[in-house]
Amino acid sequence: MTNTQIILKSKPDGNPSAENFEIASTDIPSPQDGEILCKALYLSLDPYMRGQISGRHISGTVHPGDLMRGETVSEVIESKSDVFKVGDLVMHHGGWQEFSITNSDDATLVDQRLKPYSLALGVMGMPGLTAYAGVHYLGELKPSDVVLVSAASGAVGSMVGQYALNIGCRVIGIAGSDEKCGWLRDVAGFHGTINYKNENLAEAIKRECPEGVDFYFDNVGGDMLDTVMWQLAIGARVVLCGLMAQYNTDVIPPGPNPASIIKARATVRGLVVYDFHDKKQEFLDFTIPLLDEEKIKYREDVSEGLDQAPHAFERLMKGQNFGKTIIKIS
Amino acid sequence: MTNTQIILKSKPDGNPSAENFEIASTDIPSPQDGEILCKALYLSLDPYMRGQISGRHISGTVHPGDLMRGETVSEVIESKSDVFKVGDLVMHHGGWQEFSITNSDDATLVDQRLKPYSLALGVMGMPGLTAYAGVHYLGELKPSDVVLVSAASGAVGSMVGQYALNIGCRVIGIAGSDEKCGWLRDVAGFHGTINYKNENLAEAIKRECPEGVDFYFDNVGGDMLDTVMWQLAIGARVVLCGLMAQYNTDVIPPGPNPASIIKARATVRGLVVYDFHDKKQEFLDFTIPLLDEEKIKYREDVSEGLDQAPHAFERLMKGQNFGKTIIKIS
DSSP, rough: OEEEEEOOOSSOOOSSSSGGGEEEEOOOOOOOOOOEEEEEEEEOOOOHHHHHHHHHSOOOOOTTBBBOOOOOOEEEEEOOOOOTTTOOOEOOOOSSSEEEEEGGGOOOOOOOTTTSSSGGGTTSSHHHHHHHHHHIISSSTTTTTTEESSSTSSHHHHHHHHHHHHTTEEEEEEEEEEEHHHHHHHHHHHHHHEEETTTTTTHHHHHOOTTEEEEEEEEEOOHHHHHHHHHHEEEEEEOOOGGGGTTSSSSSOOBBBBHHHHTTOEEEEOOGGGGGGGHHHOOOOOOOOHHHHHHHHHOOOESSSSGGGHHHHHHHHHHHSSEEEEEEEE | EEEEEEEEOOSSSSSSOOOGGGEEEEEEEOOOTEEEEEEEEEEOOTTTHHHHHHHHTOOOOOOOSSOOOOOOOEEEEEOOOOOOOOOOOEEOOOBBBEEEEEEEGGGGEETTTOOOOGGGGGTTTTHHHHHHIIIISSOOTTTTTTTEEETTSSSHHHHHHHHHHHHOOOOEEEEEEEHHHHHHHHOOOSEEEEEEESSOHHHHHHOTTTTTEEEEEESOOOHHHHHHHEEEEEEEEEEEOOOGTTOOOOOOOOOOOHHHHHHHTOOOEOOGGGGGGGGGHHHHHHHHHHHHTTTTTOOOEEEEEEGGGHHHHHHHHHHHOSSSSEEEOO
């Protein structure tokens, strides 16, 4: 039996495509004392991975020839650790491969309340925690706030919007297709949506948020961020979380002019989810009941088979996914 | 007797010069019920006036042919108000002229504790209140913070630095001449200075703030802001207050990339001093004792005669002033 892996073959010039990756086959490693051998069930694909390829992500760089990194839900199939036993379901950074070894300190049990377990990688995992931190720790949201979120049908954006709905805010989502916008309104309960691909964004924001935007959660950066910054209400809060607009660029483009921040007396904060690791249990305990009561809706974009990961990543980076991108491995 | 005024003659292309202004002579107006006639003693010149000429300042636009606006300390020489009597010293927006009329609601008495009275336009006036709000309301300063301030020898910057020194912070100032830097270190007590005109700014910040910048008070925008944003420590706070770098431009340039904010988990806030009008008495009561104990140092750049205002404004916009720019009128 061998271990199938997906390796970065070449650094993409612009948007990544399947040709930038290759499949490799290695021996299945053996765990040492304190380690466990994991067989992956689900792999999460996330936009930050493009930043790792560019060498511009806080978590480090993936070079050509390296195994692609990523968070996984796995079954423990061999244990030399006192912490986990064979059959346990664990989350860790297993990467784009079938079998991985990890020190037990770097793995956590999947919360048994989650069904399907892939939720642990999406709305109930790092993306959900990101949204939770942005809304409940950085956003200072009031029920009277008008909330705008970009990449709104994604795992982070959909949770930001739904946490804000739960607070009582008016919530507007920006997404890239009528199908996504329809889901946001009809299923997730957003008050309004903007399809940025066929509307003038500034005019659409004025229509949906005539008194301005009180809270903007940005997953994108680039021109979209600049446009929104000039539509802020006085006292607005902005959380910067993602840089989708520049993951595919080699140079770091400029951002919004500081006058947009001064004019609105805005508070702009940068969010890195790793800083909120200690809030994970609080986040789960808060969110699982909402999920059980169907107050939280979610979409997953599931591809079957590890070999589909490069193609799914290409679709993700082009915004062609709809919901959290998950690779079901076995 | 006539009223001498300074009128905007033409919109400057880039940096303003004395030729963009002209002297006019009008009749001295008569106050109506509830109004006072004021004779100006001191006029304040401030960088925001360039923004008014560009039509990009929050307080409105000055068009060619208009009287230049500005804050003044004046003596009441005729009163049809119950609030003020002849001989009172008042502050109001009298503009670049000798005599002005104001509704008594729009004027305030100059605090009698201030000597000279011109301080009411500088470190003990709007610029001082700006610094007070930035440090004491928006900055969340701790004694362990490393504080960096641009335009540090100006009225706002010098007060930001001295309030931070009073808290116990390590304070570094950026200024545009060795003379200004020397004053900041030797008189105002700053721990370090950077002459941005003859040092590489990024390298100088690394030298003066090897652990990064915890609090940055920005009076400038532009390239300087962008450079500082990449030198922030984790958890940094940034107050955006001035846009000296772009007052002379016709197009609004971009600002720092959002990645700089995310990387530092920074909190960036816009400051408009008008929002802190209700803190003015608190600011005076806090600051006057510090001034009396000579814990606050200040510089004024005083020109004699209203006809000197255009030239003094040109020097101010070129950074050739040293301290608060004041026109002594009579």
